[in-house]
Amino acid sequence: MSGQRYQAYRVGGAVRDRLLGLDVVDIDWVVVGATPEDLLAQGYRQVGNEFPVFLHPQTQAEYALARTERKHGSGYNGFICDFSPDVTLEADLQRRDLTINAMAELDDGSIIDPCGGQQDLAARLLRHVSPAFVEDPLRVLRVARFAARFKPLGFHIAPETFALMQQLSRSGELQTLTPERVWQEMSRALAGPRPDVFFDVLQDCGALAILLPEVSHLFGVPQRADYHPEVDTGLHTLLSLQQAERLTTDAAIRYAVLLHDVGKGLTPTDVLPRHTGHEARGLPLIRAIGQRLRAPKAWQELALLVGEWHLDCHRADELRPDTLLRKLTLLDAWRRPERFADFLTACEADARGRTGLEDRDYWQRDYWLGAFAATQVDMPALLAQGLKGADMAKAIAEQRLSQLTDYRNHYRHLSPRPG
Template identity: 70%
Template sequence: MMAGETPQIYRVGGAVRDRLLGRPFHEIDWVVVGAEPSWLLDRGYRQVGRDFPVFLHPQTGEEYALARTERKQGQGYHGFVCDFSPDITLEEDLQRRDLTINAMAELPDGSVVDPWGGRADLDGRWLRHVSPAFAEDPLRVLRVARFAARYHDLGFRVAPETLALMRQLGDSGELAALTPERVWQETERALGEAHPAVYFEVLRACGALRVLFPEVANCFGVPQRDDYHPEVDTGLHILLCLAQAARLTPSTRIRFAVLVHDLGKALTPTDVLPRHSGHERRGLPLIRQVCARLKVPKATQELALLVGEFHLDCHRADELRGDTLLARLEALDAWRRPERFEEFLLACEADARGRTGLEDIPYWQADYWRGAQQCGQIDVADWLARGIQGMELAAQLKATRRERLCAYRDAHRARRESLNAR
């Protein structure tokens, strides 16, 4: 831009992409070409950001960034030097972006500036990198996988040459430079997409799954009994379960629990395969390992551990004695934390349906467990009024629940036998 010319402001990024796709969007980003920071500050914008100047609009709060270029200088996604001089052109700013569909700009009249072929790739449903500089930023591996999960319904897939660059990043050691917080942030967002399983499929295809989620990667190729699991492969089962979880709930906490529930199967001794007796407890240290490495929030970790340990008991509900029902409901804290108990049941339902050809089976076990939980829901006000408290109250509560649950289990079994006899 020539000296003295008025800076130009363009809408950029996801808002342009999603408008062209006819999808709703909420966040709007802007780029300012030909300006010094003082130009924005003089107009009331508030500067934020340490690595490069970003400004918040005084009324809307939307982000306005000076046009910039980036030069790789170190390892990881922080290893860049930015140039945000007024001489940087719009085309140069767009060239530094990850994907062509994210490298378009829009003028106030709605016309689109598209120097890198973004519209053609929108039409062709391609996730394609803008330039070879894509391979300089390891975070882009996760972003592309997340976009693949988001736009899977529209038919988008990763361009072969982009997947090759993602493999290059996976092999280079650059992925190890990603902070745990950033890996979790991208992964949690991906778990919230319509097709979270696609995120992990793409990471596996480019070799990143083994680097970032080795516990999940190790499940692929591990066989299961085909009479229970027609899909046989444990890794495939996990992805099928994740797809079912996405059908059942938008909760990323439940979806994460489903992702890690069967990690213990990768540790099953080869001489007993394809059986996996005891895999639930074998998997608990692996779940803790993943959660510690990625700094997973406590509530998410707690649910994942409960699903990992007790999902098999949930499936075989009517095989359990009344005492065992009570012990499991206590371990799940079902009476004090009913919302989490519901999350547990949804995760187990996703596990049951995450099998080839069994995606729509009724999961009667969930209602069985809900009935058991309701059966043990006791109002202790009368006991307290009679002075029963402390250890005596706890013992009486446990005994009453055991009696009720045994009766509940026997009544259920009698009804089932009666139906079978007809």
């Protein structure tokens, strides 16, 4: 788009990702020298209340007027914006968070880079644009997310930027963020590469203690070295997230892995490094986190199941047939087989999230899946007997228990004790 008075530029992530050789999914545009009336006259549709953003009449791509921001209050929304036609491209880029996100591009491919973004791309550096970085507390989460996303490419946070993240964490500004904004960044990090890096960065800069204290409290809490060679519970959580990334792209499973051991943060110090009963202690915390972050209901439900039953999943071959049946019932495996499979994946990530045991054989998955398969009943045969109501439920339970008993005995005969 161009006119006598205004010019559109590709900006931000689209420019950054193209220069990195990554797929460009979304393209954002900034328009310099235009008024809202100029864009409306060309058929653009205005959206958003904080500042004018317009959707292209054909592509629906977002076009924002170049703007500057001036802090006038606390929190993410405490800004006064100026989007007048005389705001320059350079002024718009100067308000952005990181130098690698503060580049613009013309249609001919030429790059406008007043903040040194190309140099920092080459150096694999996440560096803030200006001291105004500290005016927006959400940037702490955004930098942590970029650190996670680009960790496989070798990116790291500039020391001076990390110092500003620590400053923001101490300032009280993080407490002004709405749950929706926190969850948006956190859920995107859980869905992306290296979610462990996201939470590790937040822990190191002091933000996790404010945003997710239940997880932050796990760092420094010891566990039995014979089960957890890494000892530290916080480190185990990060290692488990690494394994969850290896096993699945499902962010809901990764969320459950993140929270599975939060009860260990409440273990009395006089019984450490043992954590007997941590599963039950963790359930109120998992509920509180889900409600506070407003996580999707399905995510909360899976996290509670993993938090409560992950140890039983690990010791599967120790459970009697009636206990196996009861656990499958509590997991609602027959009505929710997909969620049952997700539960097993989360438990596998927990088992492998231990130093030196990352590639262990998690035989328990096959054991539980075999037990589940063994509980399938011959419904037509039961219906042919005219069974109904309580009699039908009793017959189903008896048949399942009998088949589980046969399965367990057969499994033990083949494999006396899995290693």
